[in-house]
Amino acid sequence: MPPRKSPPQVVLLPLGQPEPGVSLQRWLYEALRSAILGGRLPAGSKLPSTRALAEHYKLARGTAQAAYQQLLSEGYLDAQTGSGTRVCAVLPDATLNAGYVRRKVVAQVDTPRTPPATPWIERLDAITPIFARRPMVLGLRPFFPHRGDTQAFPVDLWRKLHIQQLRASRLSILLDSDPGGLPVLREAIAGYLAIARGVQVPAERILVLNSVQQGLDLCLRLLVPGESQVWMEDPGYPGARQLIDVSGVQRVDVPVDAFGIQVEEGVRLAPNARLAYITPSRQAPLGGELSPARRLALLQWAAQHGSYIFEDDYDSEYRFVAKPIPALRSMPAAEQSVILAGTFSKLLFPSIRLAYLVLPAHLLESFTRAAALMSRHANSLSQAVLADFIDEGHFDRHVRRMRKLYAARAEAFSEAAQRHWQGLIEVPEIRAGMDIACNLLEVSEQDAFARLQAAGIDVLPLASYCVKARAAGLVMGFAPYDERAVEDAAKAVAVALR
Known part of the structure; x- marks a missing residue:
């Protein structure tokens, strides 16, 4: 019977040089973990002592001990008295590790795969998404549009409100919350809408989301069956147009002039459309307001055909020549057909990722259930901070x-x-x-x-x-x-x- 082979002894594995700005402890931990996942340190391999490793790489022994301790706590290493420190036979998260190895070790020989030909992927391939991934930009060059001045935001005040929410007595805010939004924030939004947008609505009819895009996606999924038609302003917001296109419904482009969307033309082109996307308070991008006559015509069309109007109220607060005009949803005839969408990304800062829908009563339950299924709920901590920001008068100021x-x-x-x-x-x-x-x-x-x-x-x-x-x-x-x-x-x- 051949003698049993002992696990390979690792003396001092080449680990490369640390990158600038990376702590030595972090570098050593990641280098050893990469060697384990990449197979250069196979299961059962014995690692040198922390003293020997520290002397060879000219590190403090405490740095080596800390890196070993982290790998031990995560299940990559095993230390037993008398046998030293060895690589574990079974590594944590085998599936994740396999993916890590593919990316880091054999990605250069991996056979490329073609995405499946699903309808969504085919429609995505046909467009250049407006929200395509791009490197973070630290500063915007003039005259890039659709951006506010984040430098003028009261960051110190926002930080203070965050700290207040993280007191020991309030840590329940870190748990899951109501999928419709924190009640305190929905109350704050309802109060704001009554004063600033002329919309009188119970707080229970407000659904807090991550973005207006998510709200429009919910409308397309829940209100527009099959290949039904949807009105889209032309010219209009590209993000809405692209979302309509990939959803698989039939987009009908309705022309816009100085008085907003031409409702008569929309009725001529697609009288039975299920949904109309509009920006009535400040048309994107031309900037005009939907005239009173067209507002009435639009509401009459929706009532007659059982259709819905998605009102994107994206930056109506910034009006310079007079007070902001009331939202379309403020009109009495709008209660059953208009879905008002608002966002705090334009009013505060983009990364807050909080928006809301004001829904007709008969849609509230289905929309809340769908939102809970798709994204559970919006960030609870940010919701609580925003509620304080509004209630204490900071938002209005x-x-x-x-x-x-x-x-x-x-x-x-x-x-x-x-x-x-x-x-x-x-x-x-x-x-x-x-x-x-x-x-x-x-x-x-x-x-x-x-x-x-x-x-x-x-x-x-x-x-x-x-x-x-x-x-x-x-x-x-x-x-x-x-x-x-x-x-x-x-x-x-x-x-x-x-």
Whole structure:
């Protein structure tokens, strides 16, 4: 009988050099874990003592001991008196480890696979998602649209409210919560809507979500059967258009003019549409308001056909020439057919990821159950902090302060355009919002976009919002940029386009 082989003895395995900014303990832990998962330290392998390892790599012995201890606690190593420290025969999370090995060790020889040809994947392949993955941007170049000034947000106050929520007596906030949203936040939103948007609604009819996109997705799943039709503004918000496209329903593009969506044209094109996506308070991206006559016509169409209206109320609070106009949902005839969607990402900061729907009573149960199934609930801690932020008056003060700040920057933007863009770009009156759709007068849209990108100026072509061709234009933002930045960027735009 052949002698039994003893486990291989590992003397001092080459582990590479630590990356800049990574602690020595973290480097040693990750290097040893990678060696274990990659097979360079097979099961049963004996590791050198912490003293020998520390001396060889010129580390403090405490660093080696801490790395070993972490690997022991996670189940990668086993230490027994008399036999030293060895690699465990069975590693934790075998499935995860196998995936780790594939990525780190044999990814270069892995055979590529083609995604399955499911309808969703096929429809996704046909578009370039507006929310495509991209590296984190620390600063936005003028005149990137759809962004507020996060530097002006009261971070210290927000931190203080967070600390208050994390007191020992309040730690239940870290548990699962109501899938419809924290009652205290729904009450706060209901109070805000009554004052700021003219919408009188019980708190129980408000559903707290992560985003308006999630709310629209719920509507498409629950209210639009099969290949039914959905009205979409043209031009309109690309994120909504793409979500409608991948959902498998039939999108009907309804033209928009200075008075909002042309309801008569929508009725002519698709009278039996199940849903209409609209931005009535400030049309995205043209900026107009839906006229009173069209509001009534839209509500009448929905009532007659049993259809629903998705009202995206994305930044209506930032209105400079007068008080914000009431939401469409505030009209008495809207209660049964209008689903009002609002977000705090525009009003506070994008990463808060909190939004809400105001639902007709007969939809509340099904929408809440679907939201619970898809995402359990929105972040409870952020909900609680936001509720305090609203109830203590900070939200109202912040919005009023930002409205004044953005109005000043809109004026600076318009004045800089008058000084530098004569004959190049026409800037309409800026009545609200954080950006404006401008008209190109001489240079083509494609040429202007390429020139501005080369000059370090970020804009979006108006064509990216359109299905049917329109006059050349650019959507340009002003909210995050102070007067000096606006002036310097305006000069750069003029140089690039001339």
